[in-house]
Amino acid sequence: MNLSSVIREQLAGANLKGERFREIVQRLLAYSIILRDEDRTEQMLYDDLRRIESLVTEFFEAAGLTLHHDITNQYYRLYPPGAQVDGVEPDGFAPSPSLRTRLSPDFVAAALALRFIYQNKFNSGDIEPSGEALIGIEDLAATLQAQLKRPLPSSMGEKMALLGELRRHRLIRTSANFQIADEDALIAIRSTILTVVSNDALAAAMDSDGVIQVETNVEEEGDGQ
Numbered sequence: 001m002n003l004s005s006v007i008r009e010q011l012a013g014a015n016l017k018g019e020r021f022r023e024i025v026q027r028l029l030a031y032s033i034i035l036r037d038e039d040r041t042e043q044m045l046y047d048d049l050r051r052i053e054s055l056v057t058e059f060f061e062a063a064g065l066t067l068h069h070d071i072t073n074q075y076y077r078l079y080p081p082g083a084q085v086d087g088v089e090p091d092g093f094a095p096s097p098s099l100r101t102r103l104s105p106d107f108v109a110a111a112l113a114l115r116f117i118y119q120n121k122f123n124s125g126d127i128e129p130s131g132e133a134l135i136g137i138e139d140l141a142a143t144l145q146a147q148l149k150r151p152l153p154s155s156m157g158e159k160m161a162l163l164g165e166l167r168r169h170r171l172i173r174t175s176a177n178f179q180i181a182d183e184d185a186l187i188a189i190r191s192t193i194l195t196v197v198s199n200d201a202l203a204a205a206m207d208s209d210g211v212i213q214v215e216t217n218v219e220e221e222g223d224g225q
Contacts, residue, residue, distance in 0.1 A: 117135055
């Protein structure tokens with residue numbers, strides 16, 4: 001029996017069509033994550049993926065990719081070969097740089113700052129029941145300045161573009177009417193930050209004075225985001 005036949009058979013057992021399987025796989029390859037509470041679309045994708053989790057896991061394993069399921073926070077994340085991630089068993093493969101997405105220095109700095117803030121809030125017990133940590137834009141700006149000696153992008157458009165990129169990677173959540181100028185507007189740092197910036201990565205980025213150093217060529221842990 002060939003691979004296509006095996007896939008069709010298992011999909012039939014789960015009462016799903018081939019089109020749905022392709023949609024799930026393509027979504028993971030495009031964004032590397034399916035997060036149930038993101039929106040209605042991802043809720044349905046997540047629920048369907050749970051029904052065929054073993055099939056999709058084996059499908060990616062054959063290509064050297066690792067599909068990790070965080071049951072508590074209800075998301076799947078796809079990792080390229082050789083990814084080093086807290087809580088994920090090493091796959092034993094050599095890293096494949098061509099499968100990693102090169103990120104801008106602003107994004108890398110913001111991700112490190114968010115991870116630093118999240119860890120501090122976690123240590124102090126200031127985490128929401130959802131697993132999120134709530135901050136204001138000024139908290140991010142202050143951490144960037146204090147820990148990385150780096151300001152937020154200067155223009156409003158650049159700031160919103162950066163937040164949009166962080167949202168696209170499912171690292172933060174904001175309300176639909178979020179405005180940077182609103183001092184009361186909150187940014188929710190999602191627990192998914194832990195799967196992008198590991199403890200080791202954060203520790204390695206900090207110098208002896210506890211200041212985070214940003215490498216402009218840092219590459220993302222996940223694939224295809």
